[in-house]
Amino acid sequence: MRIIQIALFAGCALVLSACAQIHPPETLGERAETPECIHYRNMMTAPMPPAAMERLRQACRESGPDIRAHAERTLIIMYDGTRQDSAQQVLAAAEQYGAEVLYQLNVVKAIALRMPEGQDVDQAMAHFRQLPGVLSVERDQVMQVQPVPAGPAS
Known part of the structure; x- marks a missing residue:
């Protein structure tokens, strides 16, 4: 265990x-x-x-x-890797939307898409969530790491 x-x-x-x-x-x-x-x-x-x-x-x-504006239009779609057609369906829907495939991760079964300007991202998210085998659809996020001041050794 x-x-x-x-x-x-x-x-x-x-x-x-x-x-x-x-x-x-x-x-x-x-x-x-x-x-x-x-x-x-x-x-x-x-x-x-x-x-x-x-x-x-x-x-x-x-x-x-503007990185945040880029992230606003980028979707991370997690899909069920046990289904043969999940990735293909996501990619086909991305093509219909005119979305750019940024990357496809095989270890965690995820696809990142950049939605084109003028496309309603919330509507696209709802559409991708309905595809068979899609587990989650989220917007990309920008995380900032803040430095931690070095303190005395314990």
Whole structure:
């Protein structure tokens, strides 16, 4: 029983680490890692006037695509891997919607789709949930990891 728990935990950790993306600190907002953002992040601890730091922050914010807007249009669809036709039905429905297949995970049986502009994402979610073998349909999410200050050793 303990081996099953360990294997399950290891599998979950592998899936989460494979799907995770590291984003800039919260002060960067929802922008991608661009040269402007890298420069801003590298200068965050430099002794600079607040106005100069604000200019760097603003340049970062304006330099990249809006990640949250991208995530709003991205669906993660989990399907029953024991059914032969589940993935094919999801992919066929994605084609009907004009959705872009971002990736297909075989270990956890999931497909990520980016819905096209102008398409009602909530309506698409309801449609995909009704397909045979679909277990769940969720919007993608942006998670930000906050640094934990190093404390004294215990």
